[in-house]
Amino acid sequence: MQFEGYRLRDQGQPETALEERDRTLYQKAPLRPSGPREAYAYWVEQRLTQDPIEPDPGKLFSASYGVAVFIMLLTGLISGASITYAALYYDGSVPVNVALFLGVVVLPQLVMLFFLLLTLLLAFAGSAVFAGWYAVPIRLGTWLLQALWGKFGHHIALATENKDDLQSSKRALAEAVEHHRGLFGNRVFRLFQHAGMAFNVGALLCLAALLAFTDRAFGWQSSLTDSAATVHTIVSALALPWSGLFGEGVGYPDLQQIIGSRIVLRESGEALHSYDLLSWWPFLALSVVLYGLVPRLIAWLVSVILESRLLGSLDFSGYHYQSLWRRMLSIELRSAGRPSLHSPESNKPLRETPAPNGTPQEVFVLRESQSRYQDEYLDKWLKQISGFQGHFKTVADVRACATATQGEADVFLVIEGWQPPIEEKLAALTDCADLLQQNKQRLHLLLLGKPTPTGSAPMTDRLTEVWRKKLEQTETSLYVHTDAVDVGRTGT
Amino acid sequence: MRSHPLIAIVGHPNEGKSSVLSTLTEDDSVVVNDYPGETVECQYFPVTINGEVVLELVDTPGFQNPVRILQWMQSARVTDDVLLQAFLQEFSAKEAFHHDCELMQPLLQGAALIYVVDCSRPLLEVDQAEMEILRLINKPRMAVINFKEDDKSYIAEWKQAFRRHFNVIREFNAHQARFQERLALLQTLKAIHQDWEQPIDIAIDAFQKDWNYRLAIVAEYITNYLEFATQLKVAQSYQDEADADIAQEKALEEYHRKISGRERDLFEDIRKRYRHNVYDLKFAEQDILREDLFADKTWELLGLSKQQLTIAATGMGAGLGATLDLATVGLSHGFFTAMGALMAGGSVFLKGSELARVRVKRLPLGGTRVIVGPNRNPQFPLVLLDRAILFFREVSSHAHGNRITENSEDKPQGALQQIEVEQQKKILSCLSQFDSASSGKRERARADLVALLKIILPAPE
Numbered sequence: 001m002q003f004e005g006y007r008l009r010d011q012g013q014p015e016t017a018l019e020e021r022d023r024t025l026y027q028k029a030p031l032r033p034s035g036p037r038e039a040y041a042y043w044v045e046q047r048l049t050q051d052p053i054e055p056d057p058g059k060l061f062s063a064s065y066g067v068a069v070f071i072m073l074l075t076g077l078i079s080g081a082s083i084t085y086a087a088l089y090y091d092g093s094v095p096v097n098v099a100l101f102l103g104v105v106v107l108p109q110l111v112m113l114f115f116l117l118l119t120l121l122l123a124f125a126g127s128a129v130f131a132g133w134y135a136v137p138i139r140l141g142t143w144l145l146q147a148l149w150g151k152f153g154h155h156i157a158l159a160t161e162n163k164d165d166l167q168s169s170k171r172a173l174a175e176a177v178e179h180h181r182g183l184f185g186n187r188v189f190r191l192f193q194h195a196g197m198a199f200n201v202g203a204l205l206c207l208a209a210l211l212a213f214t215d216r217a218f219g220w221q222s223s224l225t226d227s228a229a230t231v232h233t234i235v236s237a238l239a240l241p242w243s244g245l246f247g248e249g250v251g252y253p254d255l256q257q258i259i260g261s262r263i264v265l266r267e268s269g270e271a272l273h274s275y276d277l278l279s280w281w282p283f284l285a286l287s288v289v290l291y292g293l294v295p296r297l298i299a300w301l302v303s304v305i306l307e308s309r310l311l312g313s314l315d316f317s318g319y320h321y322q323s324l325w326r327r328m329l330s331i332e333l334r335s336a337g338r339p340s341l342h343s344p345e346s347n348k349p350l351r352e353t354p355a356p357n358g359t360p361q362e363v364f365v366l367r368e369s370q371s372r373y374q375d376e377y378l379d380k381w382l383k384q385i386s387g388f389q390g391h392f393k394t395v396a397d398v399r400a401c402a403t404a405t406q407g408e409a410d411v412f413l414v415i416e417g418w419q420p421p422i423e424e425k426l427a428a429l430t431d432c433a434d435l436l437q438q439n440k441q442r443l444h445l446l447l448l449g450k451p452t453p454t455g456s457a458p459m460t461d462r463l464t465e466v467w468r469k470k471l472e473q474t475e476t477s478l479y480v481h482t483d484a485v486d487v488g489r490t491g492t
Numbered sequence: 493m494r495s496h497p498l499i500a501i502v503g504h505p506n507e508g509k510s511s512v513l514s515t516l517t518e519d520d521s522v523v524v525n526d527y528p529g530e531t532v533e534c535q536y537f538p539v540t541i542n543g544e545v546v547l548e549l550v551d552t553p554g555f556q557n558p559v560r561i562l563q564w565m566q567s568a569r570v571t572d573d574v575l576l577q578a579f580l581q582e583f584s585a586k587e588a589f590h591h592d593c594e595l596m597q598p599l600l601q602g603a604a605l606i607y608v609v610d611c612s613r614p615l616l617e618v619d620q621a622e623m624e625i626l627r628l629i630n631k632p633r634m635a636v637i638n639f640k641e642d643d644k645s646y647i648a649e650w651k652q653a654f655r656r657h658f659n660v661i662r663e664f665n666a667h668q669a670r671f672q673e674r675l676a677l678l679q680t681l682k683a684i685h686q687d688w689e690q691p692i693d694i695a696i697d698a699f700q701k702d703w704n705y706r707l708a709i710v711a712e713y714i715t716n717y718l719e720f721a722t723q724l725k726v727a728q729s730y731q732d733e734a735d736a737d738i739a740q741e742k743a744l745e746e747y748h749r750k751i752s753g754r755e756r757d758l759f760e761d762i763r764k765r766y767r768h769n770v771y772d773l774k775f776a777e778q779d780i781l782r783e784d785l786f787a788d789k790t791w792e793l794l795g796l797s798k799q800q801l802t803i804a805a806t807g808m809g810a811g812l813g814a815t816l817d818l819a820t821v822g823l824s825h826g827f828f829t830a831m832g833a834l835m836a837g838g839s840v841f842l843k844g845s846e847l848a849r850v851r852v853k854r855l856p857l858g859g860t861r862v863i864v865g866p867n868r869n870p871q872f873p874l875v876l877l878d879r880a881i882l883f884f885r886e887v888s889s890h891a892h893g894n895r896i897t898e899n900s901e902d903k904p905q906g907a908l909q910q911i912e913v914e915q916q917k918k919i920l921s922c923l924s925q926f927d928s929a930s931s932g933k934r935e936r937a938r939a940d941l942v943a944l945l946k947i948i949l950p951a952p953e
Contacts, residue, residue, distance in 0.1 A: 015761075319936075322939070326705065334539070335539045336517065336518075337513070337521065337522060419616065420504070420528035422505060422555070422557070422558075422618070423589075423591070424556065462526060470529075
């Protein structure tokens with residue numbers, strides 16, 4: 001019940017929080033549970049300590065069940081005593097008919113016992129008759145338990161002013177009944193065994209009280225037979241279970257006593273032997289014990305053993321229990337990074353400074369770049385992008401442009417713009433631009449796209465922007481051109 | 493020195509180092525962009541299992557001065573850690589070398605390294621310089637070929653260069669790598685440092701368990717969602733007969749709203765479970781998931797239409813399956829014929845073109861109540877399931893390093909049509925048990941569906 005209560009309480013909670021809690025509980029168990037049963041028992045124990053549930057559905061069930069048992073005991077006791085009292089009615093004229101007593105008090109119990117054994121046999125044979133044949137008592141027992149549960153819960157809710165928990169507690173009972181029908185049915189069955197035992201105890205107490213404090217005479221009569229021997233045979237057969245302990249004349253009447261206690265209505269009571277009339281009561285009492293009380297006691301014991309077995313065989317493999325076991329066995333795996341310093345240069349706005357127009361007089365291409373593009377293509381591309389008519393010059397590195405230049409015109413250098421502008425390249429460009437500046441020459445960069453089998457891919461706006469931003473940071477006059485579009489000047 | 497393996501991801505700027513890390517560690521908080529040099533410090537990614545670090549990966553800034561550093565190192569005439577220490581001593585105060593010094597820090601702490609390159613571009617002098625630097629430092633290392641674009645024209649050139657500097661070479665597409673490819677990359681790490689086999693195995697095992705765990709939990713999420721949707725009942729009361737249509741409309745709206753809301757919650761749970769915090773999936777024009785659950789287009793994309801369903805459902809009984817198969821024109825592969833057997837009792841009731849069951853009840857104290865649901869149409873949970881599977885596959889296979897949110901247009905429009913007929917039958921059987929009176933049967937149906945979903949959910953390779 002408590003387990004169901006907590007399981008319901010967890011519904012709708014964030015799964016990650018539940019995982020962390022259940023995993024921690026499982027890992028902190030002093031003895032690592034070998035399976036869900038042990039783990040769940042420990043889990044409930046820990047949760048009761050850390051997060052008490054009010055009203056506790058387990059306690060609520062125990063209390064309700066306790067009261068239901070009390071009601072059943074009382075009902076059984078009163079009904080047993082009342083029926084026995086009625087069956088033993090004696091006004092002093094006609095002795096109590098033992099057949100009537102047996103028919104009212106013992107026979108119905110024997111019929112019920114036979115019916116129960118038949119049901120159990122069929123149940124063992126695989127037939128699901130139990131729930132059908134005992135539908136009424138099961139419904140009655142369930143109703144009683146639920147009514148009591150509601151009453152108790154209501155009182156607790158009034159005391160604690162917490163109706164939400166009462167609702168969840170009621171749901172816990174419903175869920176427990178739903179998921180453990182066998183266990184619950186067994187408890188209802190036991191409830192009736194309590195009533196049965198109390199009935200027989202009530203009957204015995206009533207019999208004892210009447211014998212102790214009133215005068216009761218017992219006899220027999222029959223329209224079918226007047227043979228005391230036949231009656232003796234029947235009585236001996238019924239007394240077989242206890243005849244070893246309480247023999248003829250003690251545990252049941254002997255033939256003489258039976259003859260002596262026959263009621264013949266035309267005869268007066270004086271014709272009967274008063275000693276023989278009393279010889280029946282041990283037989284009656286032992287019949288109640290053996291055919292009423294003992295079978296109920298055995299049924300009660302079977303129910304107790306069955307409950308223990310059912311509880312022992314609970315493997316919590318049902319769908320609703322798997323999630324807890326899964327959470328307990330989960331691992332906390334983290335692989336996210338720790339935050340680090342990030343320099344958001346890319347967010348800085350770009351200054352809009354157009355590059356000066358003019359046709360290049362001299363264009364340089366780095367030797368490494370030249371190896372990746374065809375010369376004819378480069379010439380064509382240069383003509384297209386800048387109007388340059390001649391053939392480019394090749395240099396080993398960026399700085400070499402400053403020394404290789406002839407004349408005073410601005411210098412144009414082809415740069416593979418698809419490569420990210422790294423520090424050493426920017427440093428080389430800055431050095432080159434500074435050297436050219438000494439001769440009042442400016443350095444123009446012609447950004448070339450990634451090589452393709454037929455030439456080069458066009459430079460994207462984003463790549464151009466990246467180059468311009470990086471060059472802007474050098475604070476050197478460097479002009480950027482790309483794919484026939486003058487995109488601007490960087491630096492000061 | 494750390495007791496656990498430390499692995500630094502190094503390389504030229506803009507080669508996809510951060511993408512590789514982001515995909516490998518499922519961390520989409522890693523800044524991935526095309527502006528070089530924004531990673532100015534190392535970022536550490538400890539892989540912790542129950543709080544204990546078993547493996548640590550490091551994202552590093554890109555090389556900024558490889559040629560200059562190589563020139564200096566070649567003149568230094570020392571190698572290994574001595575060279576590393578000398579380098580840091582010489583350059584750590586120089587601002588221009590900040591990134592280079594920062595990327596060397598984990599190596600000084602005993603890290604092995606993964607050199608990431610984008611092989612969709614030609615090999616450059618700077619790459620040669622970087623590889624030579626790494627060879628001189630002489631740390632356990634492997635090369636990872638990342639394809640930023642699907643261009644493999646330079647791969648032979650790269651592989652030849654790698655063979656001179658690395659013992660282990662692995663291809664890894666940080667934008668498309670699925671779970672098994674991530675595990676395979678981690679497996680390869682064992683080859684670069686034998687002493688690290690055990691901790692890396694532990695990490696791999698934990699990743700695998702965690703992945704299975706997620707699959708199980710998503711299967712449960714979907715099962716719970718399907719049960720909720722198939723059992724949902726919405727009631728709306730009205731007094732005046734003139735309000736009957738409005739009440740029914742309201743009840744249907746509420747019914748749709750609740751199921752659509754629950755679907756959104758399911759999708760959000762799946763997204764979170766797969767650690768996608770920034771990934772906002774945008775579906776292609778023709779994608780079934782782009783449409784609202786109750787939009788006509790959703791059903792049409794699955795080869796169905798509300799009208800077809802209505803016609804088919806009116807025929808009910810044994811013929812229903814065959815009718816639906818005809819209606820779906822081969823998409824279902826006999827799926828609905830199997831379903832027809834279960835439907836033989838004829839529990840489907842459709843009013844007008846609505847999918848949900850609508851009933852009208854007179855109230856004892858006056859007035860009338862219109863009740864929508866529970867939905868007994870067998871196709872209804874199938875459509876929900878189909879969408880859930882499609883969404884799951886989309887999210888679970890999306891690499892964290894991939895920041896493109898628009899998915900491709902050639903995705904399959906239905907997931908259930910790809911699964912085996914036997915599995916289809918089992919799904920139908922489980923779904924049909926959700927309204928069983930026996931709690932035991934319902935429990936078994938749930939557990940069976942979860943087990944089935946764990947097999948069906950992962951996309952076929």
